[in-house]
Amino acid sequence: MMHLPILPILLPLLAGILLLLLRPLGLQVQRMVGFAAAFALLMLAVWLFDIALAGQRQVYALGNWPTPFGITLVFDQLAALMLLVTAVLAVGALWYAIVTEIDAQGSHFHVLFQMQLFGLNGAFLTGDAFNLFVFFEVLLLASYSLLLHGGGKQRTVAGLHYVVVNLVGSTVFLFALGALYGALGTLNIADMAAKVAALPAEREGLVMAAGLLLLLVFGLKAAMFPLYLWLPAAYARTSAPVAALFAVMTKVGVYAIIRVHGTVFGADAGNLAYFYAPWLLGLGLITLVLAALGVLAAFRLRFQVAYLVLASVAMLLIAVGLHSETGLAAALYYLVHSTLLAGGLFLLADVIVRGRGAYADRFDPGMSLPHHALLGGLFMFAAVAALGLPPLSGFFGKLWILQAALEHPWRWAVLATVLLSSALLLIALARSGSVLFYKVKDRPDAADPVLPTRIPAFGLSLVAVLWLLAAVPLLVVLAQPVAEVMQQIAAQTLDVAGYRAAVFDPAVGGK
């Protein structure tokens, strides 16, 4: 039990190394081991979530160095929630990659997939800002290679942009960490919170600048305006399972803002308390408008889904920017909904694209799809959930965020932007649905290439889509208990004093 917090980091790392060694045994063995590892991670995440809900934060001192001199891992309810969402998404994405044989298009897919999970889980669990940087680099390096998986000219160019933008982001991250270390003398998040609370007035400017630099970096990962331009091309050009897994990557940025800024510049931070929140709210609103326009202007289904991811991130930034407990709880509810839905949408889009053959994902009228009624129904279901129309979970998420916004001085701006952008999304998705499923040609034109009469591995790939989309009705049926859990998580996350006490006093942390 004592070593519990490090298990979600070790499991994918060891599985990745094992997969590397198993390569001579062939792809089938790698698939089995990779999927077994992802499934084991899911079981572990469920178990850990259960433990986290029942009890205290758990603090794990790596190498048993005393806090704040060593690196600490902090396992709390927010981290447990992120671990669970990631594991659910990973199982769906990996299943899809295996049944459609996308993993066979290049080498080391399974190794990289596990390394990606290793980086993600590490980022969720670490309690040290520099260690967060290291885990960011791990997950980014894995994501660079996963993004390029399968190859192709467009993908390479999109990958190059993604890599360069993120490398510059890493540089800014280091500048921010350096400035924070120079001003505070520590990089342990809990210790930083304590130091900021007792900060002399002449250092406030420096710490604020470093905090905003850090917000810039996390905003880049989260695709916040004006740093979102890398996202649509990167997500739309990569292979479907990778895009589905990347649905959680933007949320890592949001998570880092909640964790680092929410703790270091939390309620105890004196003059610096929540100084970042107006930035977050304002930039979130701008991102939402631009994302809605992007959804409206997209010429291709996969770009449209990528802009939908952007819209969901913008909603999260707005909800976190409200800096209230209700806002954070609503953000967490919306985070679970939007991450799993975005993953499901990317996979569904890929199934549709494979059915459209040479028409691919362009919004041009094509021939009738195989299984058009089922796919059209699923698309409509996912679109309704993404828009936030009743009765699906997007509606409850948006409603909750708007309810939290009513207590904020900017309520009219938030209400107007969210409702207007939802209307734009409605127009855009209604149009794409009608082009894809209603405006079909009766006869193929002479110039049309031969179209697929069936979608390969249709049933098996649909399993992954349904696995991820199942979160939508579940979040509706279980809305009451889920909302209570989210409020509990939000309350624990905002309890900075409790976080500090847990990290510094092992007796409180229950080590």
Place this chain on the structure above:
Amino acid sequence: MEGLVALSIGVLVACGVYLVLRASTFPVVMGLTLLSYATNLFLFAMGRLAIGVPAIVRPDAAGYADPLPQALVLTAIVIAFGMTAFAIVLALKARGETGSDHVDGRTPHPNPSPSRGEGLRGSLAPPRPLRERGLGGEGESP
């Protein structure tokens, strides 16, 4: 000494940013390298500049140099080194696949004149049609 270190960090960042904005893969990689040098110096300086003092607290020594930034710099160097290697390989791959050194995979102007002022020409060029701007309008082979 502080002024000199600050100045060199500033110059390195300025050169790095300029090179990264050159939109051609080789200068971009060079720019990233310069930026990472700047961060390394910056991190190192954040432990306060001290000369001739041990990195371990000793009762008989007058002071000590903060060892943590040095550890951070080592980590940052290793990561930046790996990332630069990756970026170079990716740039080579992009050059091979797209036949262009430009980061967009194609040169914006088919017949660039060899004169100076490339950035200026870029800004004066007519805007690309909307369909090409990353909304998914490009002709992509399926």
